[in-house]
Amino acid sequence: FDQGKFIPGSFSATVGIGFTVIHPIWDTAGQERFRSVTHAYYRDAQALLLLYDITSKSSFDNTRAWLTEIHEYAQDDVVIMLLGNKSDMTSARAIRRDEGEKLAREYGVIFLETSAKTGLNVDEAFMTVGKELVRRSVQFPVEPRLHLHDVMQPEKEPPGCCGFSRN
Ligand SMILES: Nc1nc2c(ncn2[C@@H]2O[C@H](COP(=O)(O)OP(=O)(O)OP(=O)(O)O)[C@@H](O)[C@H]2O)c(=O)[nH]1
Numbered sequence: 001f002d003q004g005k006f007i008p009g010s011f012s013a014t015v016g017i018g019f020t021v022i023h024p025i026w027d028t029a030g031q032e033r034f035r036s037v038t039h040a041y042y043r044d045a046q047a048l049l050l051l052y053d054i055t056s057k058s059s060f061d062n063t064r065a066w067l068t069e070i071h072e073y074a075q076d077d078v079v080i081m082l083l084g085n086k087s088d089m090t091s092a093r094a095i096r097r098d099e100g101e102k103l104a105r106e107y108g109v110i111f112l113e114t115s116a117k118t119g120l121n122v123d124e125a126f127m128t129v130g131k132e133l134v135r136r137s138v139q140f141p142v143e144p145r146l147h148l149h150d151v152m153q154p155e156k157e158p159p160g161c162c163g164f165s166r167n
Pocket residue numbers: 006009011012013014028029030031085086087088089114115116117118
């Protein structure tokens with residue numbers, strides 16, 4: 001997915017294809033069988049976008065399991081966004097918007113309905129996550145974990161004049 005839309009024909013089971021905007025973006029596979037692999041991807045993530053398909057009840061039910069698991073494994077201050085994707089497929093809709101909103105409220109995460117096909121709310125989703133990351137970094141600035149003096153060697157006296165000797 002690129003420039004607010006998905007690229008037709010470019011879909012496959014994905015376990016880590018990404019591109020760089022500010023931070024790397026990883027699209028991990030949502031299937032159960034990849035769950036143990038995906039821990040590694042999202043454990044240190046600052047933001048997570050969790051997508052379900054509004055035409056699929058099972059995909060919606062699956063996001064509840066993901067939200068529970070993310071609470072356990074992800075960083076405490078991670079920004080989580082729940083996205084109900086395929087909102088263009090109105091006639092096949094299986095999950096109402098208010099059901100998505102309710103789930104998001106339950107887990108205290110941000111919610112939007114998107115369409116990767118038409119681009120509806122795709123930019124908004126990334127902008128909202130970006131703004132929330134900035135807001136949190138201003139509100140709760142993170143102490144640097146590594147201090148320069150921890151890694152710098154103390155300056156040593158040069159061994160004699162000019163640092164070399166002649167035989
Ligand atoms: N109409 C419509 N189709 C979409 C939309 N987003 C994705 N699709 C289609 O849905 C199918 C699955 O898309 P993927 O992006 O591979 O789904 P996924 O959940 O990431 O699948 P995995 O890579 O297995 O995790 C593809 O045929 C896409 O073309 C959307 O917003 N609207």
